[in-house]
Amino acid sequence: MTWLTNSSIGRKVVMSVTGAALVLFLLFHGTMNVVAIISEEGYNMICEFLGANWYAIIATMGLALLMVIHILYAFVLSLQNYRARGRERYAVSGRQSDVEWSSKNMLVLGLIIIGFLGLHLYNFWYKMQWVELQVNLGLLPHEAGIDAANGIKYIKDLFAQPVYVALYLVWLGALWFHLTHGVWSALHSLGLNNNTWMPRVKMISNILSTLVVLMFASVVVYYFGYALGATYAL
Ligand code: HEM
Numbered sequence: 514m515t516w517l518t519n520s521s522i523g524r525k526v527v528m529s530v531t532g533a534a535l536v537l538f539l540l541f542h543g544t545m546n547v548v549a550i551i552s553e554e555g556y557n558m559i560c561e562f563l564g565a566n567w568y569a570i571i572a573t574m575g576l577a578l579l580m581v582i583h584i585l586y587a588f589v590l591s592l593q594n595y596r597a598r599g600r601e602r603y604a605v606s607g608r609q610s611d612v613e614w615s616s617k618n619m620l621v622l623g624l625i626i627i628g629f630l631g632l633h634l635y636n637f638w639y640k641m642q643w644v645e646l647q648v649n650l651g652l653l654p655h656e657a658g659i660d661a662a663n664g665i666k667y668i669k670d671l672f673a674q675p676v677y678v679a680l681y682l683v684w685l686g687a688l689w690f691h692l693t694h695g696v697w698s699a700l701h702s703l704g705l706n707n708n709t710w711m712p713r714v715k716m717i718s719n720i721l722s723t724l725v726v727l728m729f730a731s732v733v734v735y736y737f738g739y740a741l742g743a744t745y746a747l
Contacts, residue, residue: 522702524590529699531583536696536721538576543728550735553665560664565645573642584627591620619698622691629684636671637664672733673740681733685726692722 516523545563549556563569641661648658660666671677696718705714 521593524586524593525702527582528586528590529702531579531586532695532699534579535583536692536725538579539692539725543725546732547728549665549668549732556665556668557662560641561662563642564662565642565649569642570646584623587620587623619691619694622687625687626684626691629680629687632680633684636677637667640667668732668736669739672736673743675737678733678737682730685730685733688729689722689726692725693718696721 517527518524545556545559548559563572641664644653645658645661647653648655648661672681697714700710700714700717705711
């Protein structure tokens with residue numbers, strides 16, 4: 514199993530497999546969030562289900578582990594690429610047109626995404642699952658957990674503020690660029706790299722990334738509109 518850490522292809526496989534698992538999480542999380550547009554009660558039921566229950570906590574820990582591995586390997590791969598280019602990098606003067614902007618900036622895009630993720634976890638997870646966990650452990654009084662599964666309340670409060678709407682849309686823009694290249698690169702590394710599959714892989718990664726981002730963005734825009742509507746109705 515040492516090839517997974519010691520060889521360049523092994524590291525790419527780890528990057529691709531953890532990335533694919535994270536995309537599955539995003540598809541699940543995005544679908545769950547679209548429910549917020551369809552039914553407020555339905556959304557809060559899902560939040561209740563995904564609160565501080567043992568299975569949800571195990572899933573959260575699994576997700577955290579996936580992210581840590583994905584990020585650590587990102588640094589290792591970037592360092593390896595940087596070293597491999599050696600002195601050559603100084604010989605390249607102009608821009609390489611065949612290398613897309615996002616492919617050269619995956620690490621930077623990833624870091625931007627993590628930064629916004631920190632803000633996002635503070636906006637939701639810290640006020641929900643984290644609070645419920647502390648209530649369950651007796652570290653906080655029962656009343657403190659009254660809104661711990663009220664996801665819709667936090668969505669309405671947050672996306673009524675234009676600054677958060679803008680921040681979340683910038684975040685989703687960065688995620689789109691990261692995903693289009695990430696999905697393409699993962700499928701490529703996992704073997705779909707012949708002439709027939711290359712254009713298809715490009716198409717699949719664009720459709721998947723756009724779908725994920727649109728699911729999240731629709732909630733942001735819908736609840737911003739909802740807040741505007743509520744303001745004008747007054
Ligand atoms: C409109 C956009 C989004 C909304 C409304 C939203 C909503 C939420 C809510 C309500 C929770 C807390 C669930 C709980 O603790 O019970 C949560 C957790 C989380 N969100 Fe989001 N989310 C959005 C976008 C995203 C995006 C784009 C990502 C990743 C790039 C993301 C990653 C996470 C993660 C990692 C957690 C913690 C999951 C866990 O506890 O297992 N979210 N989100």
